[in-house]
Amino acid sequence: xxxxxxxxxxxxxxxxxxxxxxxxxxxxxxxxxxxxxxxxxxxxxxxxxxxxxxxxxxxxxxxxxxxxxxxxxxxxxxxxxxxxxxxxxxxxxxxxxxxxxxxxxxxxxxxxxxxxxxxxxxxxxxxxxxxxxxxxxxxxxxxxxxxxxxxxxxxxxxxxxxxxxxxxxxxxxxxxxxxxxxxxxxxxxxxxxxxxxxxxxxxxxxxxxxxxxxxxxxxxxxxxxxxxxxxxxxxxxxxxxxxxx
Ligand code: HPA
Numbered sequence: 298x299x300x301x302x303x304x305x306x307x308x309x310x311x312x313x314x315x316x317x318x319x320x321x322x323x324x325x326x327x328x329x330x331x332x333x334x335x336x337x338x339x340x341x342x343x344x345x346x347x348x349x350x351x352x353x354x355x356x357x358x359x360x361x362x363x364x365x366x367x368x369x370x371x372x373x374x375x376x377x378x379x380x381x382x383x384x385x386x387x388x389x390x391x392x393x394x395x396x397x398x399x400x401x402x403x404x405x406x407x408x409x410x411x412x413x414x415x416x417x418x419x420x421x422x423x424x425x426x427x428x429x430x431x432x433x434x435x436x437x438x439x440x441x442x443x444x445x446x447x448x449x450x451x452x453x454x455x456x457x458x459x460x461x462x463x464x465x466x467x468x469x470x471x472x473x474x475x476x477x478x479x480x481x482x483x484x485x486x487x488x489x490x491x492x493x494x495x496x497x498x499x500x501x502x503x504x505x506x507x508x509x510x511x512x513x514x515x516x517x518x519x520x521x522x523x524x525x526x527x528x529x530x531x532x533x534x535x536x537x538x539x540x541x542x
Contacts, residue, residue: 300343300373300494301536302364304380304481306501306525308346312337312533321367325408326360328367340540343371347380347481356458356480362408365488375432375495377539378486379532381525382453382479383461383506383516385471389448390510391524393502394531396436397453400427401475402483404457409484411491420491427486429495436497439538445531451476453500455483461516464508478506499535501528 301310315335321328333344345364348354368376382395389395412420440447454475456462462470462478470478477500489496503521505512 298341298343298372298374299540300345300368300371300376302368302376302378302485303344303346304378305348305352305503306381306522307379307529307532308348308350308352309333310337310342310344310533310536312537313342313344319371321370323363323366323370325362325366328363329354329359332367332371334371337537337540342540343368343373357404357407359481361485361488362411365485365492365494369492369494373494375429376489377432377436377536378482378496378498380479380481380498380500381503382477382500383504383512384477384502385467385506385509386451386476387510389451389476389502391502391504391520392528393448394440394445394528394535395448395451395477395500395502396433397477397482397498397500398426398428398433398450399452400482400486401452401454401470401473404455404483407484409487411488422487422490424487424490427490428497432495432497435539435542436499436535439535439542442538442541443531443534445535447499447535451500453482453498454478456480462507467506467508477502499532501525501532
């Protein structure tokens, strides 16, 4: 079954025909909210709002382990993560959709593995390619079928938040090879790999990153809501096409 984790701007899927809401408990605590199960066209989908349905859970406070565990228990085998990001590159304008292929992790203090605790054997997952290439391809094909433009590939920098970055930090991320910056891509991607779920992301550019474009002096927070609302319509369209595959 396909799972969708919705980020800022996507707390519900309008095209989801809801059949059940399920409160899930896991050995790692409670996920961000009840799971919403239903159908998009003929395909079964489970949806979870990463920040809670009222958008009250900050990126560093999300229980990523409980979210991934609950989705897998509900029968998910692939996860499309939808996440808003800031853009470091000129060509990824606000409103653009990007399918990242790499990650640099700057987060700290998050519970980022299922393989810890006394008596648990040390386990090192391979993470050379952090996103599932099969699911990335499926999303790219879905976007082409939906005639929605997406950028194929980019490096996602995961920052701790919840504050936005300084202009100097963005310069540093660029020197590190990053194209996009967001706060929730990690440890979500690594936990998905640990439990054997296919995982890929649709990054929605909400703004130019600090110091860039019209964020030269401050990030224009007042513009972000409308940009995300418009872009999420395109994201829903792409998700429908992923479902049809
Ligand atoms: N930085 C980090 N995370 C974000 C941003 C940003 O500029 N925009 C949306 N999520």
